[in-house]
Amino acid sequence: MKFVREFRDGEATQRCAETIAREARHHWTIMEVCGGQTHSIMRFGLDALLPPAVELVHGPGCPVCVTPLELIDKALVVASRDDVIFCSFGDMLRVPGSDGDLFTARARGADVRIVYAPTDAVAVAHKNPDKQVVFFAVGFETTAPANALALLQAHTAGLTNFSMLVSHVLVPPAVAAIARSPTCRVQGLLAAGHVCTVMGYAEYEPLAAQYRLPIVVTGFEPVDILSGILACIRQLEQGQFVVENGYGRAVRREGNAHARAMIEEVFEVTDRVWRGIGVIAESGYRLRAKYAAFDAEVRFSVEDVGARESTACRSGLVLQGLIKPNECSEFAVRCTPENPLGATMVSSEGACAAYHRYRRRAMGREVDA
Amino acid sequence: MSGNDAGGKDTGGKARLDVQLSCPAPVGTRDRVVLGHGGGGLMTNRLIEDVFLGAFDNPWLGTRHDGAVVPLGTARLAISTDSYVVSPMFFPGGDIGKLALCGTVNDVAMCGARPLYVSAGFILEEGTPIEALRRVVSSMQAVAREVGVQVVTGDTKVVERGRGDQIYINTTGVGLVEAGRQVAPNRVREGDVVLLSGDVGRHGIAVMSAREGVAFETTIESDCAPLASMVQGLFDAGVDVRCLRDCTRGGVASALVEIAEVARVEVEIRDDAWVVEAEVLGACELFGLDPLFIANEGCLVAFVAPEDVAKALAVMRADPAGRHAREVGRVMKAERAEVRLRSSLGTSRVIELLSGEQLPRIC
Structure with missing residues (x-):
């Protein structure tokens, strides 16, 4: 398949991983914003190809x-x-x-x-x-x-x-909220390629400057993701904080004008x-x-329906990159894809579900409750 | 089934305001059947364990194979049953009748048996065109003739309009297992080679593309086909077939995981080893589906002795359903009962059963 196979190429992926290992001289924490990227990282085992100096944390980009x-x-x-x-x-x-x-x-x-x-x-x-x-x-x-x-x-x-x-x-307001949080660990950001296909990436430029955060618009295949990480690391090592487009085959700076006009017609920000x-x-x-x-x-007069969130589910911390799914005490114990306590365990793009599906055994959580 | 009615059960009718709960009730202890129970994954297994296995407990059921092999006098009989509710009933590459014959005959063949006789039960919805039924039955007969089985008994029931979906079919197949032949997960051992007879994911995507409301057009046809002659060919060629499984609901991945768990072996497969048609792959990418978990109806995995691989592949490839037969993996030294996927990127991960059905993603 065009635009899939070449971006899943084993050699290109390996080369990229080796370059990252060579160029990362400090410890860097990078967040992939989009759940689709999290899923790819888990599915292809990309984090296993990274040197210990590069840590990935998973962002809030799963709509479910x-x-x-x-x-x-x-x-x-x-x-x-x-x-x-x-x-x-x-x-x-x-x-x-x-x-x-x-x-x-x-x-x-x-x-x-x-x-x-x-x-x-x-x-x-x-x-x-x-x-x-x-x-x-x-x-x-x-x-x-x-x-x-x-x-x-x-x-x-x-x-x-x-x-x-x-x-x-x-996405941008969520990125800003995470970046200005006093507990923020994120030093570089892989922006969600599909979102930028629609919206472009101009609105990320002030965020990169204000929060001193390299932001790389990134696709979803192994070569895309590792290239995005590499671009982030190069900026971090050189003390640069700008927006780069690593998903040029789909994204332009101004996005898709026709789609944006339709959004503008129907929706307003809230x-x-x-x-x-x-x-x-x-x-x-x-x-x-x-x-x-x-x-x-x-x-249907449901404006007043309200609900309180479970205290057991720590997905908020996961979505802000503050803990990894397996650091939650309920992960794979009381919380499983059949019995999700929170939404991050539901969608295939949710970080907890991705960890559960691809990593549970490696994490030593083998027994379902 | 613990009580989980913290919020009150009646949500029907009027808007229910002020839901004040401290915890979203865990939905695992479901008190009703949901679609995920039919997905062929963990939820299906749990339903079988919770409801059926305990009630019907016997050694044959306990083998958890696609069919049972039971003694009858001096002979050994393979029996398998399956119900077909596919919607729409006509889809590219087949219909519910072809499926009902192929599926059951294939399950009998996966027990190492030669399929002989089939029963067919029809549940028809009031108002279903007789012409549609005629087409479906004619498809069944075409497969029966091809495979050399006879439909020897049947049943017809009609339900009121709205209480069915035009045509549901249950078929049961019986066949004879040759003396001395053992085809079962417990024969799988270290060093065995895993062969896959066809390309992956076509049936599931073909049916999906034919469903109302799916806005994509493809030329993908279901792989629905009888596999009995291919299986017989393997035995005729003297291949030491340890275990067979057709990769229907839950796909290749679920078939392999189930065998690995019953056989208590570790199976390693390579992610570049099997064939996925470009259009199937495209649809999977679009909807966020993993082709390895998508249903096939004319594709099997065979665990064979390593010295018989070339012979087995030659037999498979000579069959119309086996053109894309490949060696996809191997049984490793058994440390854990699991299936590992080794990627061309040099990484590896465990493949697990899905909990329910694969759901198309949002974006």
Whole structure:
């Protein structure tokens, strides 16, 4: 496959790892922001190729993981209504809310459907005029254009039985929140390639300067990730703190103007709760007032549904790179992919799930409770 | 099933406000069947252990193979049963009828048996076009003729509209195991070579592409095919076949992990050894799926004695379903019962069963 095979090449990967080992003269801690990158690192065992001087910590870039508990609870309430067909991306269905997950809701009789694209949910609404069709619009900047497109389609078609439960989150405010935290350990950052494909990387430039943080826009294959780490280390060793684009085959500085315009039309920036982290100011999108008629929270009066987070789950610390998943006492003991205590154990892109799937044995946590 | 109704169970109907819980109730002690229980991973295994194994406890069930080999007089009979609920019932490369025959006949063949007779039970939904049923049955008969088995008994039930999905089929197959032949995980030993008969992931992706609401078009066809003649060919050629498993639900990875766990051996496979069609790989990349865990319906893993590898590969490749047969791994000195994947990058990791189904990722 073009653009996959050459970036998984064994020799190129090895060469890159050797260069990192040669050039890293100090201890550096680097965060990969995106859960897709975490998954790749675990799947390909890339951290095993790094010298001890380079430590990777895993960032908050998994949309399933950071979607707040109360939003899952709202989804459960809406999905359980007899008049609703609830459409969602597949990996949101297993995220535990206060009382089960969407799979459980489905087993109890709710009409919950997995869709592969938000516009599929619009098609479901066309086909089921006597039902209310709700799409669970979660994700980072990456999924925002497709969600905006779905909403615009529904708007143009004058659909009155389509709405969205929106919980979009944005990467740069989260990066800034992590960087300015007094406990921050992160010295270099691999920015999420897909997010930058949409948004570009200009908004990272002030962050790199202000927090003295090299930021490298990075893809998802082994050669991409190791090249991103190498670029970070070169900057750190030379005392540079700028944004570099290491994912030139997909990312331009200004991003995708068409996609951004669509986001701008439909969404506006708002404060958001990040599961495990808390409220981050201006860190998400909500529907603009002119599209309020499509807001499922308003339509189904669930704005007041709230929930408190488990005290057992330490995913907030994981998402900020303060602990590794296996440093949590519940990891692989009470918390497993079948019994997730928190969302980082649910999605394949969640750091805890990735550790559990690829590293559990190496960590000496072999026995499931 | 401990009580986990901290938040009250009734979430139906009206909006439930002010959910005030100190802890998201762990969802592991599920009191209802969820889709993940059918995924062929850990949740399926736990359901089998919790509900079925205890109730039906006997030595044959305990072998946890695709079918059972039971004594009958002086003969040994292989029996396997499977139910087919694939949706949509017609998909590129096959339909539910072809699947129902191939799947069961293949499971019988994986016991080292020659499949002979099949029963077929149909659960039909009110309103299903007879023409669709005719097509499905005709596909079954085509496979039966090809494999040389007879469908000798059957059953038909009709359920009200909305209580089924057009056509569900259960098939049971029986076959005879030749005297002295042993094909089972407990025959696997250090040094055995793991062969994979086909390319990976085609059935799962073909069915997915045919599902309503999937906005991608492909030319991928299911690999659905009978494997009995390939298996017979291995025995005819004198290959010492230690263990066979068709890589259906849960894919190649789950088949290997299950064998490794029952046989208590360590299996090492190489990530560049098997074939994945470009379109299958593309779909997997797009949806964040691992091809090694995707269902196949015409592909098997064979553990064979090292001296028989060339012979076995020649037999496999001569079969239409075995064009892409490859050596993919080896049984190592048994330290742990696990499957290790060695990558071309020089790294290695353990492969584990998934808990439920693979879910397409968000972005």
